Amino acid sequence: MVKICCIGAGYVGGPTMAVIALKCPTVEVAVVDISVSRINAWNSDQLPIYEPGLDDVVNQCRGKNLFFSTDVEKHVREADIVFVSVNTPTKTQGLGAGKAADLTYWESAARMIADVSKSDKIVVEKSTVPVKTAEAIEKILTHNSKGINFQILSNPEFLAEGTAIQDLFNPDRVLIGGRETPEGTKAIQALKDVYAHWVPVDRIICTNLWSAELSKLAANAFLAQRISSVNAMSALCEATGADVAQVSHAVGKDTRIGPKFLNASVGFGGSCFQKDILNLVYICECNGLPEVANYWKQVIKVNDYQKSRFVNRVVSSMFNTVSGKKIAVLGFAFKKDTGDTRETPAIDVCKGLLGDKARLSIYDPQVSEDQIQRDLSMKKFDWDHPIHLQPMSPTTVKQVSVVWDAYEATKDAHGICILTEWDEFKTLDYKRIYNQMQKPAFVFDGRNVVDAEKLREIGFIVYSIGKPLDP
Template sequence: MIPLSTTLPEVEENVTLDASTAPTTPEGSGSFSPVLRPFDDSTQLTPKTRNNSRSLSSTLFDTTARTPPVRNICCVGAGYVGGPTAAVIAFQNPHIQVNVVDRDEKRIRRWNSQHPPIYEPGLNDILRIARDGARECAVESAPTKSEENKDPASISSRKSNLFFTTDVARCISEADVVLIAVNTPTKSRGSGAGSATDMAAFEAVTAVVAQHARPGAIIVEKSTVPCRTAKLVEDTLSLYRPGVHFEVLSNPEFLAAGTAIKDLLHADRILIGSRNSPSGYRAAGALASVYASWIPRSRIITTNVFSSELAKLVANSMLAQRISSINSIAAVCDATGADVDEVASAIGADPRIGSKFLKAGIGFGGSCFKKDVLSLVYLAETLILPEVADYWRAVITMNEYSRNRFVHRVVKCLNNTLAGKKVTVLGYAFKKDTNDTRESPALDIIRTLEEEGPREIAIFDPCCIPAQMTDEIRRFVGPSVLQGNGGPVAVYADAYSACNESDAVLITTEFDEFAYVLNPKGEADLTIPVRAKARLPDPRPFAQAEPTETELLALQTYLMQEAEDPAAIPEDPLDRLNPVPACSEDCPDCQVEKATGKTGYGASKEHVPKNRVDWKKIYCHMRKPHWVFDGRGVLDIAGMERIGFKVQSVGRHSRAQ
């Protein structure tokens, strides 16, 4: 039992706690898994629809009339899920006050400054409007001025409606909707260690919510949780507030690091799970109305609450399965001379398979895939389904094998010893365009390389601040491995210094900066287009007299991308933004930037074109025989070999092999 004095734990992404009492074995339930239906408010509830299908609209009893509009949302957890999700909800709903709470004062301070604790492309643009408010302005309503469209569109000012605070109790007590978005890692000790989900932080937060939430509030699971966690939440609410009614919903996130803002602004689906009751349907309708301000209602899908919880685990598990599958084929390609990219292209052309998640490499990382696969393994084990558990555990085994095989190849090519040699690791985050390092393959690779006794392990990452990488390596690998303590690991602020005098370079993250790409003339292309994969056309003419926030955001990005001089890209082309909150004189992030010469995650420079590393320059300052190990498939192998490199890549053909 959680005592009444329980306080909200620090919502750290790497927290590891012992106890977990969340039920992970489905027991008998009157709930059923109805057919998925989109949100649509055009029909009404009938006894037949109540029993046979689950169109949310047909079970809301006219939600608009009976359910009070959502005016206040509290998101508990200011991490990689809570921060961006709350920011986009506030951005798209100026009439809703959104409070993000976290006990970690350092994290909240950074959210309220020009140094947000996480980097996501596009997040800074959202924060500048929702957190800081915006001035009244006018924009041309058409790409070119014409007689028919000579009057500019007037854009009203808007007040701040996104707030970050440590005042947990107050914000929860004022909220119509409470989103729980805390970390739920894999247990490291006790029953189920290594596969079960550690629910200690989630349970503690649920207890705090139960004590402070106002009667009738909607409690939403945003964290990834085991199936039937909603029952745990309901029981906790009943324990602390007997007789008080709350509705518990499941609303899992389907965000990918590096594209989280895009995934939120243009979601392919919003999944909402609720109890099969009139009040459950009304609660689901209230939450759906928040998303419906910018997401087409056909993409808002509802299920029962347990189906929603399980769907998140299965979605990530199946994506992880594809990565492990193609990596198993990469090993076959290395042994036979086949090329894994050609194999993936051939099988990906089959519409039943598709091309996504068929990029061979050193395997998946991040906080979701491994954890969710293991949660599914534990669920199968508790249901006495050993064959199912073994099947999904093999996905993790193959992922670890892919990583180990890569490191063993490095050691083998360097004559089975790293003694006296310098090895450079390019990429520390688990994937590109993010500073998220949770379960990063690079960290495991650094651990293994360190055991081989190299002279130096140099690390560089374009999105991670060196001081923070150093601190993380100290915590998760050990202080003795750092160069300042006599160890081999050194973190660098630029790629060229990291590669200087190196015996081998390992690419462990697929940043565009590390790619070697040839243009049609066969020359190295060193320029990376601004947001190459998210380049937007001019959104004008606008659909309505006053453009939406999404249209204004698209116009701002378009105008930045169209600037002729990259060095003079305007920070505020619409002349709409308020000043960024000023930092205090003792701001530790400003001090780190001053000491390292690296300005954080480049939020203020996000729209400025970046350059790829000049591999010819790296070649000139490396030691022979110039080994490069491409763990992410970002190099043109033939082009690298023409420079003089000896290249090894996962499952890809090279003349050096």
Template structure:
């Protein structure tokens, strides 16, 4: 099929390449000329495992191309919209500027297609009720709107697109339109459906809610175990053993029960806040008041790590050296949006410490964006002469550090393990003072 993808950031670029991998003829459109130039060369503008090879392969195949010109997508039958919905400046709500601009730019190029209905397929995470309004704007062109939320995990985006755990369609109310839209999107995802991947067909509102509900639940699990970590620290209990014990209950499960510095990135923080804001607009804000505490607990973990580091250096940061291992919000990514590691580093530097920060992928990006920060090329370089070391992103390079050989690098061998990924006994035996999160 001929497919367009509007918005070639993280979501859009991965989706475009994966659709080409499935055999479709795909054009990605973005207003950022530099991004389009890089993608056209087969060069990814961000780090995502497996994506560089996939992108180059599909560009070379001729099935995937990129442009800044919306007129080039006029022949496509299915148009995916995958632009960002950041948090509005000064508020919690989602900013729909990019979604509205994408649809406005698309409308003049929506035409009947000889092989079936023309579809506009929303993938962006939007407040419930958005799709219905967009469908009304699209209706005069004869095109149909489907809402098809994405469930990508950074670091696993290619896998999650090619082999997702579920596919959700939000289709029009009209039964005939719903069937036509479903049949067309089934053709797009034919290879995935042959894998027996579950497909759920719903109305627009339910499809919009699926993504934010899932993210809110995951955020709640993370903040729950971090709240337990606070109790463990007050009582001398071990949150890692506690998480293992409750995770063995199959009603709860082990995933997302790792205490640490909390969640960040471009999805969970802004999605739960936008969810709360939308609930308020709908007059049901009390239904989601618990998410305010989820958000508060998450931010409190960052405060706690700063306090641990301050205590470790004698109560004052001024004149001290602090090594921060990690800048990305999670490993296998160079995404620093709302990164706990970067936020903690900024707070400590703002309190007068000399901070050296390192990250295997985000380090180069950080050095370019923030020339004011001291970015080291390796963990060993960052740790040299430090008064305290903070492990804040669980890259394998940091998890596999040898406490024996690194013992002599810092001025004071103090390790604050903000992700609970190191063996406390091993590090203490090597002469380090070790502090975990919620661990005795």
């Protein structure tokens, strides 16, 4: 029986390994983490992450061929294939601070693998890492060599939070990069055999290590660039009277462009897009390519601009001040169907409104009060000028209340900001909401989820991203 161990039981490690366990009943999968609370949650009915369909997959395999454990060393020692899916955030200090990937977690995982291993292993980069990381990992793994053969593969993950299980069941492609040596080819084949249990072989792409590592950064950069492109267009639409939905539809009909990822919004978020583009920017700079670096930087600048543009629109529409006014914030997660708030645009939008002394009443179906308070109190890292900005004062934090119902959030509110595209926001009783709000009642739809015309008929003043302004 092939034994797999995955170091890192997070948004990627957990779902990915659960699906491997489900699809490969003859493979034993152990997911290990240094976080005791995370592992306890994986072993309970309250999984540590919200992901549609995940409970079901875990329930089918846990205790059979899927195990969650904090005994990292034991499971690594016993494994034939070790996936490493630890976090690779942006460095906050030292060389490359604000841009480069922080590989501390990866390095310590690699050192541990080298120390505890007693048999040959395939070590798989599942985390998103800078191109050429495998070279560094190889050095660490082979440094203390006790005659053990380590083969490094790059197998970046392309799942999207909110649709992770669907994406893992039916991936557009699985990418495996490895050394072009007989041992490398054998290792690639071993990993291919795992995926071939459910992924059609023509969707398994094999490349050299550097192409695989760089492809993940490139894919995220392209996706984020598409969002910034349509968001940049949304600003122009508002200035000219064009409608971004109509423009996106027309543009997306071109088969060379395609219709996906063309929705205007308050901006992209999540733990990956910004971090991976910054990483790409840093790699370009290190390789003497400042113009290419500047090109990708602009994707983040437009994203930041979109968030501040939204805040400015809210404040200017509400008679140039939101001081003392109650704003209901509907949605805090960075997208629907996840409770993840890492880099969510809601953080910057809320901070912007709080800066003008608004009172916020926040509702998100999957994000806890603790999480929201923590996010709003956190220091923001300015990537262009690597200094820590001031955290919010405790008094400002008191301007925020978190409630568990959209109707509660909107009671007596002067305005509503929709920041996540949760389906339930489409079907709220907006007449009821209008009746309990201060007048004039404003809706600022940062995700274009509501029917603006219907809301205007009720009496709301409505702003939708990239759409002609309220007549």
